[in-house]
Amino acid sequence: xxxxxxxxxxxxxxxxxxxxxxxxxxxxxxxxxxxxxxxxxxxxxxxxxxxxxxxxxxxxxxxxxxxxxxxxxxxxxxxxxxxxxxxxxxxxxxxxxxxxxxxxxxxxxxxxxxxxxxxxxxxxxxxxxxxxxxxxxxxxxxxxxxxxxxxxxxxxxxxxxxxxxxxxxxxxxxxxxxxxxxxxxxxxxxxxxxxxxxxxxxxxxxxxxxxxxxxxxxxxxxxxxxxxxxxxxxxxxxxxxxxxxxxxxxxxxxxxxxxxxxxxxxxxxxxxxxxxxxxxxxxxxxxxxxxxxxxxxxxxxxxxxxxxxxxxxxxxxxxxxxxxxxxxxxxxxxxxxxxxxxxxxxxxxxxxxxxxxxxxxxxxxxxxxxxxxxxxxxxxxxxxxxxxxxxxxxxxxxxxxxxxxxxxxxxxxxxxxxxxxxxxxx
RNA sequence: GCGGCUAUAGUUCAGCGGCAGAACGCCUGACUGUGGCUCAGGAUGUCGUGGGUUCGAUCCCCACUAGCCGCCCCA
Numbered sequence: 001x002x003x004x005x006x007x008x009x010x011x012x013x014x015x016x017x018x019x020x021x022x023x024x025x026x027x028x029x030x031x032x033x034x035x036x037x038x039x040x041x042x043x044x045x046x047x048x049x050x051x052x053x054x055x056x057x058x059x060x061x062x063x064x065x066x067x068x069x070x071x072x073x074x075x076x077x078x079x080x081x082x083x084x085x086x087x088x089x090x091x092x093x094x095x096x097x098x099x100x101x102x103x104x105x106x107x108x109x110x111x112x113x114x115x116x117x118x119x120x121x122x123x124x125x126x127x128x129x130x131x132x133x134x135x136x137x138x139x140x141x142x143x144x145x146x147x148x149x150x151x152x153x154x155x156x157x158x159x160x161x162x163x164x165x166x167x168x169x170x171x172x173x174x175x176x177x178x179x180x181x182x183x184x185x186x187x188x189x190x191x192x193x194x195x196x197x198x199x200x201x202x203x204x205x206x207x208x209x210x211x212x213x214x215x216x217x218x219x220x221x222x223x224x225x226x227x228x229x230x231x232x233x234x235x236x237x238x239x240x241x242x243x244x245x246x247x248x249x250x251x252x253x254x255x256x257x258x259x260x261x262x263x264x265x266x267x268x269x270x271x272x273x274x275x276x277x278x279x280x281x282x283x284x285x286x287x288x289x290x291x292x293x294x295x296x297x298x299x300x301x302x303x304x305x306x307x308x309x310x311x312x313x314x315x316x317x318x319x320x321x322x323x324x325x326x327x328x329x330x331x332x333x334x335x336x337x338x339x340x341x342x343x344x345x346x347x348x349x350x351x352x353x354x355x356x357x358x359x360x361x362x363x364x365x366x367x368x369x370x371x372x373x374x375x376x377x378x379x380x381x382x383x384x385x386x387x388x389x390x391x392x393x394x395x396x397x398x399x400x401x402x403x404x405x406x407x408x409x410x411x412x413x414x415x416x417x418x419x420x421x422x423x424x425x426x
Numbered sequence: 427g428c429g430g431c432u433a434u435a436g437u438u439c440a441g442c443g444g445c446a447g448a449a450c451g452c453c454u455g456a457c458u459g460u461g462g463c464u465c466a467g468g469a470u471g472u473c474g475u476g477g478g479u480u481c482g483a484u485c486c487c488c489a490c491u492a493g494c495c496g497c498c499c500c501a
Contacts, residue, residue: 008493061501121498124496125493125495126500127499131501132501171492205497216499262471292501315501318501341458342460374458375458375459377461379460383461389461393458
């Protein structure tokens with residue numbers, strides 16, 4: 001029988017790496033709490049039409065990357081339903097916002113999530129079919145200030161803080177505005193027209209993009225095409241006055257807060273729902289998949305899936321990519337237990353468990369060996385998993401004075417049982 | 427979905443059309459209640475899977491699977 005393996009694009013996360021995942025998540029939760037965000041947990045699968053309408057039928061995600069299946073009907077009369085493993089979480093959050101009528105509170109909703117997402121792409125480094133995103137959304141009725149550029153700036157400032165606190169050195173914030181839906185349509189026409197005379201000199205991919213999705217031409221990395229792309233009209237010139245003012249206000253708030261950024265006229269994101277501000281935080285250590293996180297404003301998303309007007313802004317961080325970046329930046333240290341208890345002889349095992357229980361109750365992390373181990377083996381094992389070894393033999397049991405050796409210093413001490421906790425905590 | 431590279435011990439990797447290798451790690455002992463350093467010894471394995479060529483394939487060929495890199499796209 002063929003051995004079973006994790007399916008393509010999925011993987012197991014093992015210790016000690018999981019400690020890094022936990023640290024990242026704990027740091028994110030702590031930062032979100034300081035900005036007064038609450039956590040949401042939405043289902044891992046949703047009605048397929050949520051993503052079709054929310055993310056956009058024509059996007060790559062919806063058109064070719066979703067895990068979709070027909071749910072089984074339980075009775076003849078029951079209609080089957082198309083379900084999809086969530087490829088991103090913003091649509092689910094907005095669905096929940098609508099379903100629970102959170103707009104009726106009149107308050108700005110500040111929500112974060114941490115969880116797995118699923119896209120059926122070709123796996124490579126930093127790209128998996130099940131991957132984890134940490135994201136947050138700020139949305140609500142216009143009267144709650146959800147449309148304010150201050151919200152955009154605050155989210156970006158929060159992200160700068162979070163990446164700094166995670167210890168991600170060398171991140172770069174790239175910012176653009178894609179304007180309103182009308183602005184974008186106008187720019188699309190402008191771009192299409194500007195491409196007509198030059199597209200013949202460009203790469204085959206660009207010739208295709210010029211027809212299917214002109215905005216994507218801006219993403220082209222072929223060196224020979226760059227001079228042509230440089231001369232194409234930029235979207236900033238197609239924005240209406242309101243979108244321009246919004247973007248300027250975002251930038252001046254970032255300047256005031258001292259958050260560094262670079263404007264990138266060519267930053268075009270692949271989800272249909274983005275309006276006005278779009279951004280990416282990138283890191284050079286990730287290779288081709290260099291985006292640590294991406295996000296933007298989505299003023300029309302709620303309405304697109306049948307809800308009330310609820311402008312919002314949010315982002316999704318690739319947790320897998322944060323892990324890769326941090327692993328490249330620092331060695332992941334194996335955490336060691338405070339003590340390893342080495343019973344000498346199997347008849348000492350019960351007393352060893354009792355001692356371990358005592359120490360653990362006082363908050364110490366304790367590994368427990370086995371009386372069948374020779375002392376040498378206990379030492380070898382202990383040195384790998386703990387900072388100290390506590391020897392529990394007949395002598396120690398009789399006298400109530402335990403032998404403790406510290407591996408870092410090599411010093412050995414005799415410690416009365418009553419003082420052991422204090423000694424190990426010291 | 428397309429193109430390129432790769433797949434051999436727990437790990438990192440050599441290797442060759444004719445007995446399967448190294449380093450590190452692991453186990454045992456020198457050392458009977460003392461680890462690290464040292465020394466002596468030991469076990470590593472469907473050579474990714476399936477087919478083909480061949481007297482004989484881990485090696486050559488084909489397909490598949492998986493990983494990595496690039497494209498597409500994205501976190």
